[in-house]
Amino acid sequence: MSRRRAFLAAFALSFAAYLIPLFNVHAGLVPLGMALLALAEPSTYAVAIATAAVAIQAILCALLYWLLRSLRWRNGLLLVAALPVLVYGANVALLYFIPLALLVEADRRPETGQLEEVCSVPGVELAQVISGVDLGLERAGEAWVFRHDDRHRARLTLPGCRLVAVPAPPVGSTMDNVAPSGYLLFRRDDGSLAYLAAEEPAPRAVDSPSPGKYWLPVLSNDGRTLVWLERQAAATGEQPYRLHLRSMQQGGSQGAGEETIALDLPPRDQLELIGADTDAGVFTLARFRNEILAVDAEGQRLKGPVSPPGIYNARWGFRWLDGGWVAWDGYREEGRSRVVWSLPSGSGEVVIPRGRRIESLAVDPGGRHIAVSVESSLSIGSIQSSVFLLRTPDGQEVFRRNHPTLSRIRLAFLGSSHLAMSQRADGRGLVAVYRLP
Numbered sequence: 001m002s003r004r005r006a007f008l009a010a011f012a013l014s015f016a017a018y019l020i021p022l023f024n025v026h027a028g029l030v031p032l033g034m035a036l037l038a039l040a041e042p043s044t045y046a047v048a049i050a051t052a053a054v055a056i057q058a059i060l061c062a063l064l065y066w067l068l069r070s071l072r073w074r075n076g077l078l079l080v081a082a083l084p085v086l087v088y089g090a091n092v093a094l095l096y097f098i099p100l101a102l103l104v105e106a107d108r109r110p111e112t113g114q115l116e117e118v119c120s121v122p123g124v125e126l127a128q129v130i131s132g133v134d135l136g137l138e139r140a141g142e143a144w145v146f147r148h149d150d151r152h153r154a155r156l157t158l159p160g161c162r163l164v165a166v167p168a169p170p171v172g173s174t175m176d177n178v179a180p181s182g183y184l185l186f187r188r189d190d191g192s193l194a195y196l197a198a199e200e201p202a203p204r205a206v207d208s209p210s211p212g213k214y215w216l217p218v219l220s221n222d223g224r225t226l227v228w229l230e231r232q233a234a235a236t237g238e239q240p241y242r243l244h245l246r247s248m249q250q251g252g253s254q255g256a257g258e259e260t261i262a263l264d265l266p267p268r269d270q271l272e273l274i275g276a277d278t279d280a281g282v283f284t285l286a287r288f289r290n291e292i293l294a295v296d297a298e299g300q301r302l303k304g305p306v307s308p309p310g311i312y313n314a315r316w317g318f319r320w321l322d323g324g325w326v327a328w329d330g331y332r333e334e335g336r337s338r339v340v341w342s343l344p345s346g347s348g349e350v351v352i353p354r355g356r357r358i359e360s361l362a363v364d365p366g367g368r369h370i371a372v373s374v375e376s377s378l379s380i381g382s383i384q385s386s387v388f389l390l391r392t393p394d395g396q397e398v399f400r401r402n403h404p405t406l407s408r409i410r411l412a413f414l415g416s417s418h419l420a421m422s423q424r425a426d427g428r429g430l431v432a433v434y435r436l437p
Contacts, residue, residue, distance in 0.1 A: 006068040014061035018053070020090050032056070032090065045102050052098060056090050100381050104355030113389070113399035115434035118418065119161035123148050125429030126156075126360075126410035126422040130177045133275035133284045133292075133319050135413075136221040138365040140180035143412035143420050146171045148429050155182060158414055161433055168196055168203055183223025195248055198223065209244070217246075220278040224249050227276040227283065231267070238267040243283055243299070263299040272315060286315035292325070310338045310349065317358070321367045328361050328372075341392055343367050348395035355383055359409060366416035368392055369436060373409040373421075385409055387421065389436070398437055 001009070018033030036053055039046040063082055067075045124145040131137045137144075143156045145163070151170040154163040168184055177185035182198035185206075193215065194203040206226070208215045217228035226246045231239035240262065247257030261283075265271065274292075275284035281297035292314050293304030308314050308327035316330030324343035329352075337352040345367060352358060357377040363370055370390045376383035385407040389399035403409060403423065412420045414433060422431040 001068050001071070003069070006065050009068055010061050010064035013064050014057045017057040017060045017090075020056070020087050022091055022094060032094070035094070045098075048098050048102055049094060052090075052093055056086070056093075060086060096380050099378060103378060104381055104383065105353035107353045107356075107386070109388075109397070109400060111400050111402060112397060113437065115389075115399055115419070115436070118433050118435050119159075120430060120432040121145070121156070121161045121163065122430050123428055124154070124156075124163070124422070124431050125424070126412055126420060126431060127153065127171060128175050128410070130175050130218070131179065132218065132221055132277070134221055134277055134282075135319055135321070135363060135365040136180050137178070138363065138413040138415065141415040141418075142180060143414060144176070144178055145422070145431060153184070156412075156414070156420060156431065156433075158418060158433065161431070166196070167201060168194075177217075177219040179219050179221060179223030181223065183219060185217070185219045185226070193217075195226070197248065218273055218276055220276045222279055225276070225278045227273060227278070229271060229273040229285070240267045241265055241269070241271055243273070243295075245278065261295075261297060261299045263295060264301070265295070265299075274315060274318070275320075284318075284320065286313075286318070288313075288315075290314050292318050292327075294320070306342075308340045310351075311340060317361060319363045321363070321365075324367065326363050326370060328358055330358065330361075332357070339370060339372060339390070341370065343392055346393040346395070348390075348392065350390065350395065355381070359385070360411045362411040362413045362419065364413050364416050364436075368416065369398075369413075369419075371411045371413070371419055371421075373411055375408065376405055387411070389419070 018031060020032045021029040022032055022035050024030050032053055036050060039049060063079055067079050124147050127144045127146045129144050141158060145154050145156050153166040153168055153171060155166060156163060166182060166184060172187060172189065174187045184196040186194055188194055193206040195206050196203040217226040220227055226248060228244050229241060230244055232242055242263055243261040245259050270288035272286045274286050282294050282302060284294045286292055287305060290311055290313055291305040291307050294302045296302045306325055311327050312329055312332040314327045317328035319326045321343060326341040328339040329337035336354055337358050339350045341348055352374055355376060355378055356374045358372060359375040360373045370392060373387045375385050382405050384405060385403040387401050387409055388397050391398050407423045409421060409423045414420055417436050418433050419436055420431055420433045422429055
C-alpha cells in the first residue's frame, strides 16, 4: 500500500483508541472517549489527560501504518500482541501516573512532639456524630464510641476511659444526633426517627410533622428539644422560613410543647439548620454556599454571617467559640482542603497538601488547640495518614505523627486538656486518650 493511502487508513482507524476500556473502581470499564467527555472543565489535569489520549492515538496510528505498509502475517501477529500492551499502558498512564504526578503533593513535614497516653480502650472506635456547633460534648468531657463486636453505642468519659453503655440498637448507616449526658436522636432501619433521653431506659418513636416526607431535625445542646427549619406559605406566594421547636420532656408527640420562631431573613435564601442552643436562645444556620450565621429566639440575626475564606462549604465543618470560630473542609471535591480559624487569641489557615482530605477534626473548647487527621483522597499511591495538633495563637504544630495509609483516625477532645484518638489495627479498633502539652 502506498504511504499516503496507508497513512490515511491508519489515521482513520486510530480513532479506535478512544474505545480503549479504562477500569474505574466505581463505574467499571469506561471507554477512553467517555472519560475525556467527563472532563468538562479545563484544568491542568484535564489537559494532561487529553494530551496522553492524543499520544495513545498517535502510537496506535504508527502501529497501524507500519502494518498497512507491509501486510504480512508476522506483522499482524505483532500488532495483536501489541494491542493488550497498549490497553494496559493506557490504563497505567491515565489512571495512575498522571493522577499521581498532578494530584498528589509531597508532605515532608517531620514528626514532632510527644503526647502522654493516660488510658486506652481496645475493641471500640470513635463514632461520627452530629453534636451541634457549640462544642457541647467537648465541654462536657465526653465522646461517643461504638463497639466493634456488636456495634452498640457507648459514651467515653474520664477518668480511666470509662464506658457508659447506651440502651439503643446497633449503629446504623446514618450519623446520630447527640447531646451531652446521653441524649440521642437516631434513624431506625425503616427510616423513622427515635429519641433516647438520658433518664429513660429505652428509645421512643418521634412523630413526624409531615408523614411521608423526609424530616431532618437537630437535637438542642441540652438534649431536651427537637428543632427544625421549615417554610410556611404566605399570601404573597413566598415561603418565609421559621424555626419549629418541640419539647421532648412532654412525651415528644406532635403538637405537645411546640412553638415556632419566624425568621427575619430573606425567604429566597437557601438555609439549613446546623445547631440549636435553646437555653441561650441561639440557632445557627448555614446559608448556601459558604456563610454561617446565628439568630436569636426572636428570629433576629445575632451574629454573622461568617464566610470562612477558602472553604468550599462551611456547613460541613464549623464551630463557634467565645469571640470567634473554626471552619474546615469537611467535604470538598476539588482543590486543597483547608482549616481556617479566627479567634481572640489569633487567626490562621492551614492548607492540606493535594491528594489528601480531612478525615476528622476536633476543636479544644478553650480555643487553644485544633487536632486534625488527614487521609488519602485517592485510590492510588501510598499516601500516609497523619495526625497533627495545631496551636491556634501562632498556627504552629506541637505534635505530628504519620500512620499507615487509610488508618481512618478519628479525634475528639475530652475537655481542654485531653484528646481521644481512635484508629483501626488488624481489623479492630482502639481508642487512646492523651494529655495535651
